[in-house]
Amino acid sequence: MRTPNTHPVPALRRISTALLALGLAGSALAAPLCRAPANLLANPGFENGRTSPGGSPPGWTFQSAYSGALGTWDTTVAHSGGRSVRIDATRPEDSHWLQRVAVPVNTPLFLGGWIKSDNLQRPDQPTSPGATVSVLGRWDQTAPTLGTTPWHPVGMSFITDTSPLLVSTRLGFWGGLATGTAWYDDLTLVPRVAQTPHPRWKILVLVYPQTDAVITQTDGTTRHVQGQASPTEVQQAIAHARLFVEQDIPALTSGNMLPTLTVRTASRPLQTLPSDGDMRWWPDAQADAEPGFDSVIVLWEPRVRDVATGESLWLGSSFGGMQYRGTRQTYTTITLPYAGPNGNRNVYKLHWGWSILSYFETLQLTPQPTVPPVTMASRYVNCKTGQQYTWFDETLDQPIPNSIYSNAAGFTHDYYSGTVARAEAPTVCLGIGPQAWAWGGPVTHSGSAPVFTAAERVEALIAQVGALQTAGMLGPRPAQTLWAELQAARRMLQLPRASELARVPLEVFSRHVQALVRDGRVLPQAGSALIEAATAAIGCV
Numbered sequence: 001m002r003t004p005n006t007h008p009v010p011a012l013r014r015i016s017t018a019l020l021a022l023g024l025a026g027s028a029l030a031a032p033l034c035r036a037p038a039n040l041l042a043n044p045g046f047e048n049g050r051t052s053p054g055g056s057p058p059g060w061t062f063q064s065a066y067s068g069a070l071g072t073w074d075t076t077v078a079h080s081g082g083r084s085v086r087i088d089a090t091r092p093e094d095s096h097w098l099q100r101v102a103v104p105v106n107t108p109l110f111l112g113g114w115i116k117s118d119n120l121q122r123p124d125q126p127t128s129p130g131a132t133v134s135v136l137g138r139w140d141q142t143a144p145t146l147g148t149t150p151w152h153p154v155g156m157s158f159i160t161d162t163s164p165l166l167v168s169t170r171l172g173f174w175g176g177l178a179t180g181t182a183w184y185d186d187l188t189l190v191p192r193v194a195q196t197p198h199p200r201w202k203i204l205v206l207v208y209p210q211t212d213a214v215i216t217q218t219d220g221t222t223r224h225v226q227g228q229a230s231p232t233e234v235q236q237a238i239a240h241a242r243l244f245v246e247q248d249i250p251a252l253t254s255g256n257m258l259p260t261l262t263v264r265t266a267s268r269p270l271q272t273l274p275s276d277g278d279m280r281w282w283p284d285a286q287a288d289a290e291p292g293f294d295s296v297i298v299l300w301e302p303r304v305r306d307v308a309t310g311e312s313l314w315l316g317s318s319f320g321g322m323q324y325r326g327t328r329q330t331y332t333t334i335t336l337p338y339a340g341p342n343g344n345r346n347v348y349k350l351h352w353g354w355s356i357l358s359y360f361e362t363l364q365l366t367p368q369p370t371v372p373p374v375t376m377a378s379r380y381v382n383c384k385t386g387q388q389y390t391w392f393d394e395t396l397d398q399p400i401p402n403s404i405y406s407n408a409a410g411f412t413h414d415y416y417s418g419t420v421a422r423a424e425a426p427t428v429c430l431g432i433g434p435q436a437w438a439w440g441g442p443v444t445h446s447g448s449a450p451v452f453t454a455a456e457r458v459e460a461l462i463a464q465v466g467a468l469q470t471a472g473m474l475g476p477r478p479a480q481t482l483w484a485e486l487q488a489a490r491r492m493l494q495l496p497r498a499s500e501l502a503r504v505p506l507e508v509f510s511r512h513v514q515a516l517v518r519d520g521r522v523l524p525q526a527g528s529a530l531i532e533a534a535t536a537a538i539g540c541v
Contacts, residue, residue, distance in 0.1 A: 034540035036450040037190045040101055040109075041167060044187040046083045051075055057085065060097050069095035069171065079114040079151045079185035085169060086184075087131075092123055092177035096168040098136065101189060103163045108327075108363055108439070110447025111135065111167065112155030113187035115145045120171075120180035122146065128176030133187065136166035140326070141173065143291035145182065154291070155448050157192060157327040159362070165189075190447045192439060197460045197533035199440035199449060200467065201259040204293040205241045206285055208300040209234050209336070212269035215281055215315070225313060226269075227304035229336045237299050237340030238263055244348040250471035251407035252349065252416035255526025256437040258467035262293070270300050273315065281315045283333050294441030295330045297352065302335045320351045324358035329442045331355060346393055346405040349412050350374055356432070365436040367429065371420055373412065377404075382414055383421035383429035417525065434529070454502065455493045457537035461509075462486050464530065473526055478516055482530075485509040489537070503538050510534045 042059040043049070049058040051073055056062060062071030062085075069089040078084045085097045103109060113133040122128030129144035133154055142154035169184035211227045229237075245261040266288065273281040289296040302315040320334035332355040338347050353373030360366045371380070377391035387402065389411040394403040404411045414420035418433020439445060446452075451460045465482050468474040474482075488505040492498050510531045517527035 032196065032536035032539045033193060033452055034454070036446070036452050037193065040103060040189040040191075041099060041187055042101075044113075044189075045081050045185060046073065046085050047081045051083070057083070060085065060099050062087075062095070062097050064093060064095040065172075066091075066093055066177075069093040071095065071097060074183060077116070077183050079116070079183075081185075084116075084183045084185040086181065087169070087171040088181045089171055089179045092125065092172070092179055094170070094172035094174065094177055096136065096170040097184065099167045100164045101167050103160050103165050103189075104191070105160050105163050107160050108157060108192040109160055109189060110155060110157050110192050110445065111142075111187075111189050112153060112448060113142075113169065114151050114185045115149070115154055116151045116183040116185075117145050117147065117149045118181040119148055120146045120178055120182060122176065122178050125176050125178065127173075128178045129173050130171070130178050130180070131182035131184075132170050132173070133184065134168050134170055134173075136168045136170075140328075141170075146178075151183075151185070153448075155443070157363075157442060157445070157447070159327075159364070188447070193446050194435065194438035195440065195446050195451050196438065196529070196536045197451065197457065197464050198256055198258075198434070198438045198529060199444045199446070199451065200460075200463065201257060201294040201441040202292065202444055203245050203259045203261050203295045203297065204290065205238070205245075205261065205263045205297045205299065206288055207234060207238060207263065207265040207336075208270035208283065208285070208298065209265065210269035211273070211301045211304055211315070213271050213273045213281075215273050216275055218275075223313075224307040225304035225315070226307055227301045229301045229303075233336055233340050234265065234299075235340075237336050238265075240340060240345050241297065241299065241348065244345045244352075246467075247471045248345055248349060248407055249352075249416075250467065250473055250526075252413050253432075253437060254413075254417040254434075255468060255471075255473060255523055255529050256417070256434045258464055258471070259294075260467075264288075276321075280317055282321050283316075286331075289329065289331065291329065292443060293329060294443045295332065295352070295355065297348070298331070298333045299336050299339045300333065303337065319347050322351055322355040325355075326362045327359060327442055330359055344393075344395060346395075346412075349405055353412070353415065359442055360432055360436050363436075363439060365439055366432055367418075369422075369430070371415055371430045373415055374404075375411075379423055380411060380414075380420050381423050381426050382409075383419050383427055386426045388423070434525070452540070454499070454537045454540040455490070457533055457540065458486055458489050458493060458502075458506075461530065461533050461537070462490070464533070468522075468526060474516075474522060478512070478521060482509060482512060485512065493541070499541055502541050506534045506538050506541075 046057040068091045072086040074086040120130040130146040132141040134141040142156045172178040209229045272284040283300045285298045319338045323331045390402045392403045394400040394406045415431045418431040420431045469479040485505045489502040492502040516522040
């Protein structure tokens with residue numbers, strides 16, 4: 001792979017000119033990043049250095065808070081290569097391998113790695129995360145590893161506030177000690193950057209048709225409650241969730257976000273319902289919320305009966321709720337009656353919007369002042385047209401082009417697309433715009449799932465075209481044509497001497513997208529994302 005030129009080659013200039021003529025110019029027209037940022041850690045795989053009994057890999061030191069753990073440079077177990085580091089704790093411990101790393105301040109970073117465990121326990125320590133990769137002195141950490149597990153990836157994003165950092169492979173935590181054995185390997189610490197094409201969020205919908213829980217009331221008394229939704233209600237709720245993820249989110253974000261959906265129906269009842277202190281309860285499904293997803297949406301049954309008295313109760317708020325979780329996986333809860341037969345996809349639009357807001361705010365990617373996903377009718381306008389919104393709910397049976405929840409042109413669309421403005425500052429665009437979406441989700445982003453080389457960008461483009469067709473934003477015939485051009489580029493990139501020829505089908509692809517936009521068969525914003533991605537791929541050939 002050659003290093004990209006500082007200035008666009010003639011083909012890129014032609015595409016850039018066409019983009020400008022169509023009003024589709026974006027942020028990717030400069031020379032793109034064609035390789036992932038360098039790992040800031042030294043010896044991240046523990047392969048360097050001469051091993052000796054009791055020795056440490058260069059760049060790393062071991063510490064045990066209570067002198068009850070053993071740190072080993074292991075030459076027999078590894079995720080890749082031949083070495084890893086290991087921690088054994090026969091009694092409750094907080095211990096770690098450490099490396100001091102100079103980093104840029106006030107910068108989004110991703111810290112990840114691989115962990116394998118054997119009999120990791122948290123005796124009398126219910127908050128212990130077991131084994132993690134984290135930064136000493138910070139409260140954020142990767143998802144917990146407990147019990148006996150094979151090698152699996154973990155990772156976390158955070159904003160640096162100081163330098164240097166103490167990067168840690170850790171067993172135990174403050175106030176959360178652990179016992180057992182853990183291995184750590186292939187660590188990475190890299191800056192997070194915006195990407196073209198935009199990463200696709202992975203969304204998990206967890207459905208709990210049954211509730212069987214013991215709830216604690218404000219006076220400290222407890223009640224055993226049970227409830228069950230009908231199969232029809234569950235099917236309707238899942239159908240609405242699928243439409244929301246696969247069609248509404250792409251339309252609301254103008255094609256900047258093309259998520260993938262996984263639906264899982266729990267085989268056991270929902271049993272954990274913490275109280276919010278106001279005679280309402282919400283579902284805590286963190287144990288089932290797998291860390292490999294950017295967002296988790298929990299659908300649950302709030303209609304229950306007291307087992308002892310037979311009294312009917314409604315738990316939770318009317319629609320649902322969310323948690324502010326910073327840069328971690330976003331978490332939304334929606335009651336099944338409002339997720340299905342008595343509600344509609346607008347419930348998803350509202351509550352998912354609340355859940356992702358804290359994520360983008362933490363990364364400082366949303367313009368200030370922040371726009372909440374629901375507000376008063378007269379407070380906001382479209383920043384491009386100055387038009388106010390019709391404050392009614394659009395439905396499938398009654399489309400309202402400028403209504404609050406319209407996918408094409410309304411407050412919620414403009415909120416998700418970054419084109420909403422305060423009435424007193426009607427030309428200042430706010431909301432979650434394409435610049436924010438380009439940074440990816442809490443899990444799927446440039447640090448955890450890099451898309452930089454020409455081949456990676458073409459593969460991502462193929463997935464984007466498929467997602468646009470699934471969303472109903474691109475017809476089958478033009479999708480097939482665009483796929484054929486991308487497949488040709490893919491084949492050429494697999495031939496080292498012919499890789500330069502991949503420019504040709506990518507240029508043809510961009511011209512076809514331009515034509516589709518001119519003909520009104522692709523939204524301008526979606527076309528912009530596709531052309532930016534193709535332009536970046538050409539720059540990385």
